[in-house]
Amino acid sequence: MSETRQVPAILLVDDEEHILSSLRRLLAAENYTVLTATSGDEGLQLLETNPVGLIISDQRMPAMSGTEFLERARKVKPDAVRIMLTAYSDMDATIGAINRGEIYRFITKPWQDEELKLTVRDGLERYQLVQDNKRLTAELKEWNAKLEQRVREQTAELAQRNKELTVLNTKLREAFKSSLEAFAGLIEMRDPRLSNHARNVSMLSEKIAEALNLPEKERNTIVAAALLHDIGKIGVPDAILAKQPKELTPEERRQLEQHPVRGQAAVEPIESLREAGVLIRHHHEWYNGDGYPDHLRFDDIPLGARIIAIADAIDRHANPGRRGGMYDVMRAYRIVSADRRTHYDERLLPFAEKILKEIDANAHRQVSTDRVEYLPEELVPGMVLAEDIRTGTGILVLPAGTTLTREHIAALKRYFALDPAAGAIRVWKKNLSDRRQP
Numbered sequence: 001m002s003e004t005r006q007v008p009a010i011l012l013v014d015d016e017e018h019i020l021s022s023l024r025r026l027l028a029a030e031n032y033t034v035l036t037a038t039s040g041d042e043g044l045q046l047l048e049t050n051p052v053g054l055i056i057s058d059q060r061m062p063a064m065s066g067t068e069f070l071e072r073a074r075k076v077k078p079d080a081v082r083i084m085l086t087a088y089s090d091m092d093a094t095i096g097a098i099n100r101g102e103i104y105r106f107i108t109k110p111w112q113d114e115e116l117k118l119t120v121r122d123g124l125e126r127y128q129l130v131q132d133n134k135r136l137t138a139e140l141k142e143w144n145a146k147l148e149q150r151v152r153e154q155t156a157e158l159a160q161r162n163k164e165l166t167v168l169n170t171k172l173r174e175a176f177k178s179s180l181e182a183f184a185g186l187i188e189m190r191d192p193r194l195s196n197h198a199r200n201v202s203m204l205s206e207k208i209a210e211a212l213n214l215p216e217k218e219r220n221t222i223v224a225a226a227l228l229h230d231i232g233k234i235g236v237p238d239a240i241l242a243k244q245p246k247e248l249t250p251e252e253r254r255q256l257e258q259h260p261v262r263g264q265a266a267v268e269p270i271e272s273l274r275e276a277g278v279l280i281r282h283h284h285e286w287y288n289g290d291g292y293p294d295h296l297r298f299d300d301i302p303l304g305a306r307i308i309a310i311a312d313a314i315d316r317h318a319n320p321g322r323r324g325g326m327y328d329v330m331r332a333y334r335i336v337s338a339d340r341r342t343h344y345d346e347r348l349l350p351f352a353e354k355i356l357k358e359i360d361a362n363a364h365r366q367v368s369t370d371r372v373e374y375l376p377e378e379l380v381p382g383m384v385l386a387e388d389i390r391t392g393t394g395i396l397v398l399p400a401g402t403t404l405t406r407e408h409i410a411a412l413k414r415y416f417a418l419d420p421a422a423g424a425i426r427v428w429k430k431n432l433s434d435r436r437q438p
Contacts, residue, residue, distance in 0.1 A: 008053025008127060009033040010120065013043040013069060014085065015061045023056065026113055027120065040064030040072070047076045053127040054120060056107075059086040070103055079130050081123035085109055173220070176272075180227040185396040187230055196388055196399045197315055202226035204311035204355065209304075211351040222304040225279035229308055232263030232280070257292045260284050279304040283312060288342045306345045310336060310352050313343070329356045362401075373424035376413045381406050386426040391419035 010032050012023050020036045027034050035050060037043035040061060046052070055073055059066035070082045084106040104126070105119050184198030205226040209219040233241060236259055240252045248256065264281040267273040282296060282305035289297030317332035333356050340346040371386040383404045389397045389412065397415050398408060404427075412425070 007033060008051050008080075008124065009035050010124075011043060011046055011050070011052045011055045011080075012036045012057075013038075013040065013055065013061070013066075014058040015039060016058070019058065019085075023116075026116065030117060030120075032120070032124075040066075040069035043069060044072060044076060047073055047080075052077055052080050053131075054081045054083065054123045056083045056085060056120075059084055079127060079134075081127045083107060083119065083123060085111070177223070177227075180224055183231075184227045187234065196396060197319070198227050198230065199396075199399050200315040200318075201229060201308065201311045204314060204352070205304075205307050207355045208307050208311065208348060208351050211355065212348075214303075218304065221275045222279065222307060224273060225276035225283070225304060226308050226311060228263065228267060228273070228276065229280050229283050229312060230259065230263070231266050232259030232261065234266070235259070235262050257284070261293050278302055279308060281305075283308040285309070286343045287345050290342070301345075306348060310344050310348055314352065314356065330360050332356075371426045371428060373426050375424055376409070376416050379404055379409045379412065379425065379427075381409065383427040386428050389425055390421060391415050392421050393419050395419065 010027055012020050012027075012034060013036075014020050014023075015038050017038065020038070024034050024036060035046050035052065037046055040057075041064065043055070043057070047055075055070065055077075057066040057069050057073075061069070066084050066086070070084065073080065073082065082103045084103045085108075086106050087109050104123055107116055107119060181199060181202075184202075187198065202223050206219060206223050209222050214222075236256055240248065240256055243252070245253075260281045260283060264277040267277040267280065279302055281293065282301055285291035285294065285296045285301045285305060287298065287301070287306070289295050313336045314329060314332040317335045318327050318329045333353055336344060337349060337353075340349055374383075381404055385398060385400050385402045385404065387400050389399075391397060395415075397412060398404075402408065
C-alpha cells in the first residue's frame with residue numbers, strides 16, 4: 001500500500017543575499033521547497049517551525065559561524081542532513097566539523113550546479129531513508145507489541161481450553177468407569193454370594209498396578225478388564241454358576257471355561273476396550289501353562305491378566321460365600337500364596353500382600369466400631385459406608401467403605417426414589433465426629 005510522504009524543505013543559510021538567490025533559483029527549478037535565512041539565529045527559528053530535511057550553510061558568517069550554526073541545528077533537527085559551503089581557506093574548520101559529525105558533505109565555492117544538485121538529491125534520499133527506517137522500526141515495535149499481546153491472549157485461551165478439555169476428559173473417564181461398574185453390578189446380580197466382586201477385583205488390581213508404577217494408560221486398561229473380567233458368564237447357565245468347581249461335570253466345566261473367550265468377544269466391538277479384552281481372555285491362565293483357554297505360561301501371559309488372576313482369586317477366597325463369616329483377605333492370601341509356583345506369578349504376590357495387610361488392618365479397626373443407621377436424606381458428606389448399598393431389587397449402588405460425597409448422596413436419593421430399599425443405610429459411627437452425632 002502506497003503512502004503519501006511529506007516532502008521535507010531545504011533550508012539555505014548565508015549572510016550574502018546574492019548567494020541565497022542563486023541557490024534558491026537552482027533548487028526551485030528542481031521543485032524543492034526552499035527556505036532562506038541570512039543568519040544562524042534566523043535559521044534556528046525556521047528549524048523550530050518547519051519540516052526541514054536538508055540544511056546548506058555558509059561557513060563564514062558574522063555573529064555565528066557555519067560550524068557553530070550546524071552544531072546547534074543538529075540538536076534541533078538531528079536527522080536533517082547538513083551541508084557546508086566553504087572556501088579553500090576554511091578547510092581546517094570544515095574538516096573539524098566533519099570529524100565531529102556535524103556535516104554530511106561540504107561544497108566548495110564556487111560550486112558546480114550539477115554537483116550541488118546531485119549532492120542535495122543524495123542528501124534528501126538519505127534523510128528519507130532515515131525517516132523510513134524510524135517509521136518502520138516504530139511500526140515493527142507496535143506490531144511486535146500487538147503480536148505479543150495476541151500470543152498471550154491465544155496462550156491464555158489455549159490454556160483455558162486445555163483446562164476445559166482436561167475436566168471433560170476426566171468426567172468422561174469417570175462416566176465410562178461408572179458405566180463399567182454399573183454393568184459389572186448387573187452381572188453380579190446372578191450370583192449374590194459374590195457381592196461387589198468386580199469392584200473388589202478392580203480395586204485390588206489397580207493398587208497392584210500402581211505399586212508396580214505402571215503407566216496410567218496400562219492401569220486404566222487393567223481396571224476396565226478387571227471390572228468386566230466375568231462378562232462372558234452372561235452366557236453360562238445359572239445352574240453351572242451355582243456349583244462349586246469340584247461339582248461340575250466335564251461338559252459343564254467346558255462351558256464355564258469358555259467364558260473368558262466369550263468375554264473378549266463381547267467387548268471386541270468397542271475399540272477402547274479391545275486391549276482390555278485381551279486381559280479378560282487370559283485372566284484364567286496359570287503361570288505353569290495349565291490354565292485356560294490358551295494354556296499360556298510365564299511371561300507369555302499379559303501382565304495385566306496375571307494381576308487380575310491374583311485379585312480375582314483373593315476376592316473369591318476372601319468372600320465368605322457358603323462358609324459364612326467375615327470377609328477375610330489374609331486367609332485368602334494364604335490360600336493363593338500356596339499356589340504361587342503353579343497358578344500365579346510369584347513376583348507379584350509381595351505387592352498384593354502389602355496391600356492386603358493394609359486392607360485387613362482397616363477392616364479390623366472398623367469391626368470394633370459401632371454402626372449407625374440413616375435415611376438417604378440424613379446423610380452428609382464424609383460419612384463412610386459400613387455395608388454395601390443396594391436398591392430394593394438388588395442393584396449395587398455403592399460398596400462398603402465408600403466415603404460419601406455430595407454426588408454420592410444425590411445419586412442415592414435418586415436410586416431410593418426409583419427403587420427403594422427396605423432398610424436404612426449403615427455408616428461407621430467413628431466417622432461421624434465433627435459431622436453429625438447419632
